[in-house]
Amino acid sequence: MGSDKSSSLSRSEGGVYDVVQAEIRINNQPESNGNVVSNDLYPMNGHSTLDSRDGSDSSKRRLSPNEKSYFLAREILMTERTYKKDLDILNTWFQDELPPENVESLQPLFQLIESMTQHHGVFLRDLEHRILLWENRNMTENHHIGDIMLKSMVVLPVYEEYLESHREFLERLNDLYETDEPFQQIYREFEQQKICYVPIGTLVLKPLHRLLHYQLILEKLLEFYPEDHPCHADCQGALVMISRTTENVRQILEDSENFQLLCELQRDLGGFALLANNSRVFIRQGCLLKHSKRGLQQRIFFLFSDVLLYGSKSPATQQFKMLGHVALRSLITENAEHNAFIIYGGQKAITVSAGTTAEKTLWLAELSKASAEIKSKPHVQLNLGTLKNCSSSEEGLDTCAQSNKSPTGSTASAVRSNNAIHVCWHRGATVSLRDFIVSSENQLSGYLLRKFKNSSGWQKLWVVFTSFCLFFYKNYQDEFALASLPLLGYSVGPPSFQDTIQKEFVFKLSFKNHVYFFRADSEHTYNRWMEVLRSTTQTQEFKNTRGTH
Structure with a gap:
């Protein structure tokens, strides 16, 4: 980065805030009883509240x-x-x-x-x-x-x-x-x-x-x-x-x-050096089935304000590679039977199918809106670095894949399993920029009891919800998560009668045959978890018709 930004990032001589001294003054104001602060406070009422639900109401x-x-x-x-x-x-x-x-x-x-x-x-x-x-x-x-x-x-x-x-x-x-x-x-x-x-x-x-x-x-x-x-x-x-x-x-x-x-x-997606720029806006990513002579093939699509990219995941490397693109300035869509629609770009046409009618409607609306907006603006040369040499019909894919490297010579970085791209691929989910914004504004942490569908006992865990994902720890002091559960594609709600859950303040997370129950320690805590989790899952519930865990 240039020296101009270096100087603009430098703090002024008077810009170092003496936070420590300010807080020393605050802490010198005594609490009413002068008790010593405990560094191992919680589970405060965690055991007494959560565990007491196995006993009588009076406890x-x-x-x-x-x-x-x-x-x-x-x-x-x-x-x-x-x-x-x-x-x-x-x-x-x-x-x-x-x-x-x-x-x-x-x-x-x-x-x-x-x-x-x-x-x-x-x-x-x-x-x-x-x-x-x-x-x-x-x-x-x-x-x-x-x-x-x-x-x-x-x-x-x-x-x-x-x-x-x-x-x-x-x-x-x-x-x-x-x-x-x-x-x-x-x-x-x-x-x-x-x-x-x-x-x-x-x-x-x-x-x-x-x-x-x-x-x-x-x-x-x-x-x-x-x-x-x-x-x-x-x-x-x-x-x-x-x-x-x-x-x-x-x-x-x-x-x-x-x-x-x-x-x-x-x-x-391969380190395309020019994908991130100040004029490009991410709109949506998700999986569609591409029609070909060999049948239906799963493809992941990325809709931006100026281009539509699509690609697949390599079984060998578990990394994603882009197979083609369509400039939105030349993009036209056409409705087709059932959940299918056609994307025209230049001299090429791509026929795809969505998992549901609602998902098809969503893609058609956003493709049409983005295409109309770019066509109303002055023409700007589409520049994606190495990707601009790829065709929009998947011809010359080997050459395209080989060229998808960053200036340092590295290929795409390994993708963690709870990454949104990975989850979209395996669950057939789709997520928009707005979904990411909502997720960033809905984060929560605390103790919950977890039970699997076919288990009898409840396990107490410290749970952190952020970035569409639940992270599980033994307690809040642990540095590393025991496991994570990405929630794209999941639905959340109270247990059904058939679940035979005889406890209070329990909510259920489900995706196909994957079911988890979580138990809060109070009605307020239950409602907050439901509120936050629904902010992520409610826009996904109509998309759970295909994909694997």
Whole structure:
């Protein structure tokens, strides 16, 4: 990346925020009983609440009168634990893998992440202390969280600077990946480590997601507290302060998510150096069946604002390669029988079939809309780097596949099994840019009990939901997930009568014959998990007609 961006990313002499000193002043304000903060707080009421459901109703935990506010405060604590670890992945794990010259190049990113890490370390301890006091039934004066949220707004200047600079961080990471072969190797190997459970670019966007979650919880608290409640003023003040920042987050988040997706696709689909650019917008990806002389062949399609790409997954390498493209400026669609339709591009025609009529309608509508929009704009030469030499009829595929390499000579990077491309391929799912935005705004962490379809017992797990996927840990302190469950293609809802589940607060996740039951510890927690999971699964439920797990 050029020196102009290097200088623009540099922090000013007065731009280093003394977060530690600010929080020392905050922490010097004593809690009402001066108890020592526990570093191993949860499962707080986890065992007593979840496990007590196997006993009588009288054994269930009864919380303070402000029950909803308690669960909202606990949600902040649970998700804060995950967010702090996300910051540590970038600030410690990833940075430690890089040579000094790369660390120096990315220093502005690491400086801001370090400031956030310091703040959230203290904020997390404050939350743990407050929840511990809250669960002491004799200390009702600690049944609030607004004051802690208001004090935490001291870090907003750091986030505002991060908001201004994060896109340049993403661009710098992408430039280094495409031009620096040793960095690319480190980057790819780090993303395959267990600690890096989501792409590095997604971790870079996590601070923006986190601000939106704080705003959501503050809004829910204000819905619960009456205006004369002592905590109302603190929550209102914190909401006013953070809303000024989140308003800017919402204005740019879609562009940032789009650029991050383009960079990921650029690497996963063979490292096309010119796929990610500021004028291209990702619209949708998903699987369709292509008609050929050899029958129906599964293909994965990627619709952008200027081009439609399609390809397949190699059984040998488990990597995706592009087989052809159609420029949207020349694209025309035609309806066909059943769930089939025809895509015309130049002198070529591709006949495909969708899994359902609804999915066919979705593709036809978005193809037509994107094609009409590009035709209304001035003509710009379509440039995809190596891919521009591929035909739109799959002729010369060997040559095309061989040319799909990045400037460093590397082929597509290995794709993790819970990657959205992989899941779309195996489940016949489809996902849009809007789905990615909604998913980024709906993240959750906490303890749940899990039961398989044919098992009798329940297993307590720490569960993190992000990027369309559930990640399972023994407890929140574990660094690596035991397993993950991608949810694209799944449906969520309460158990049916035939499931014979005799427990409260249970929801069911199902895809074909794959069924999982999860049990929350309260009605509020159950409703929050259902709300968040439905944000991802509800747009997928009409697409579950083909594919394998």
